[in-house]
Amino acid sequence: xxxxxxxxxxxxxxxxxxxxxxxxxxxxxxxxxxxxxxxxxxxxxxxxxxxxxxxxxxxxxxxxxxxxxxxxxxxxxxxxxxxxxxxxxxxxxxxxxxxxxxxxxxxxxxxxxxxxxxxxxxxxxxxxxxxxxxxxxxxxxxxxxxxxxxxxxxxxxxxxxxxxxxxxxxxxxxxxxxxxxxxxxxxxxxxxxxxxxxxxxxxxxxxxxxxxxxxxxxxxxxxxxxxxxxxxxxxxxxxxxxxxxxxxxxxxxxxxxxxxxxxxxxxxxxxxxxxxxxxxxxxxxxxxxxxxxxxxxxxxxxxxxxxxxxxxxxxxxxxxxxxxxxxxxxxxxxxxxxxxxxxxxxxxxxxxxxxxxxxxxxxx
Numbered sequence: 001x002x003x004x005x006x007x008x009x010x011x012x013x014x015x016x017x018x019x020x021x022x023x024x025x026x027x028x029x030x031x032x033x034x035x036x037x038x039x040x041x042x043x044x045x046x047x048x049x050x051x052x053x054x055x056x057x058x059x060x061x062x063x064x065x066x067x068x069x070x071x072x073x074x075x076x077x078x079x080x081x082x083x084x085x086x087x088x089x090x091x092x093x094x095x096x097x098x099x100x101x102x103x104x105x106x107x108x109x110x111x112x113x114x115x116x117x118x119x120x121x122x123x124x125x126x127x128x129x130x131x132x133x134x135x136x137x138x139x140x141x142x143x144x145x146x147x148x149x150x151x152x153x154x155x156x157x158x159x160x161x162x163x164x165x166x167x168x169x170x171x172x173x174x175x176x177x178x179x180x181x182x183x184x185x186x187x188x189x190x191x192x193x194x195x196x197x198x199x200x201x202x203x204x205x206x207x208x209x210x211x212x213x214x215x216x217x218x219x220x221x222x223x224x225x226x227x228x229x230x231x232x233x234x235x236x237x238x239x240x241x242x243x244x245x246x247x248x249x250x251x252x253x254x255x256x257x258x259x260x261x262x263x264x265x266x267x268x269x270x271x272x273x274x275x276x277x278x279x280x281x282x283x284x285x286x287x288x289x290x291x292x293x294x295x296x297x298x299x300x301x302x303x304x305x306x307x308x309x310x311x312x313x314x315x316x317x318x319x320x321x322x323x324x325x326x327x328x329x330x331x332x333x334x335x336x337x338x339x340x341x342x343x344x345x346x347x348x349x350x351x352x353x354x355x356x357x358x359x360x361x362x363x364x
Contacts, residue, residue, distance in 0.1 A: 059086030075151035080135035083160040085114040136277040149290035176236035210266035282311035289352035
């Protein structure tokens with residue numbers, strides 16, 4: 001007969017690895033934030049402190065976007081950058097009953113999670129269409145699913161917090177991770193591989209064009225000199241090279257973090273051809289909208305905002321758009337306090353001309 005101490009007893013689950021200090025600091029240690037359904041009170045405390053829980057994302061300027069787009073029951077809405085699904089949830093709610101949301105995202109890791117969250121909210125299955133693709137190609141999806149165009153369309157060009165915070169994606173320099181930065185980790189060159197292919201002039205041009213970096217040439221020289229001696233393969237490697245360069249020319253107590261942010265931004269834009277995707281999207285945008293349809297775009301740095309502003313102005317002059325935002329809308333001071341990542345966001349909108357006659361008159 002088996003003894004009471006036999007192996008028939010179920011194994012105890014493995015103990016969770018301990019972390020140093022009172023609170024977890026590394027992304028993978030924040031198990032409560034990564035499981036909000038199990039620890040809602042702890043997550044609420046993080047939100048109340050003005051921080052974004054690990055693995056989640058706070059949608060920015062929701063009220064302002066809904067005011068601009070004015071979605072209503074029966075509308076066809078498009079979310080060009082699904083991310084965590086915060087904006088999509090609001091749009092899908094507003095177009096019910098009878099409306100549909102078409103949502104796309106290029107990130108193969110986060111897209112299935114966002115779709116599962118949306119479908120778990122109980123909306124009719126046919127009211128949601130999700131497809132993995134870069135938003136530059138969203139016109140193809142709209143043509144297939146809503147040939148007459150969309151009533152409302154949103155493009156939030158910012159990185160999602162769960163992408164920024166996860167060191168494994170290579171977007172952050174707060175913790176060491178692979179120097180990757182790809183939205184789709186299975187496609188294209190990583191940031192480390194891109195550095196191998198660039199010469200000084202090309203890297204300096206990327207830093208200038210993509211981040212308005214004032215020390216582009218000096219930084220390009222320092223980065224490629226170190227990369228040539230020993231390949232930079234982690235975010236920490238790159239950040240230290242940049243900080244070292246800043247220390248050499250800085251006379252004050254500057255830490256170099258602002259410069260590091262600009263370098264990371266510039267490389268991320270290059271790795272993912274973000275400006276190329278945005279320009280392609282802006283060219284196709286009028287054809288994505290029904291007459292009278294409305295588009296809203298959230299940008300997060302000057303390179304994006306310049307392109308959106310110029311495209312909207314040209315569309316207004318040609319009569320493609322009947323009206324556009326005269327100035328940007330910013331997050332309120334309250335939102336910026338509780339969600340600091342909203343501070344750099346700028347919202348612009350455009351309205352598709354209602355009739356062909358109006359377009360002709362506008363272009364006369």
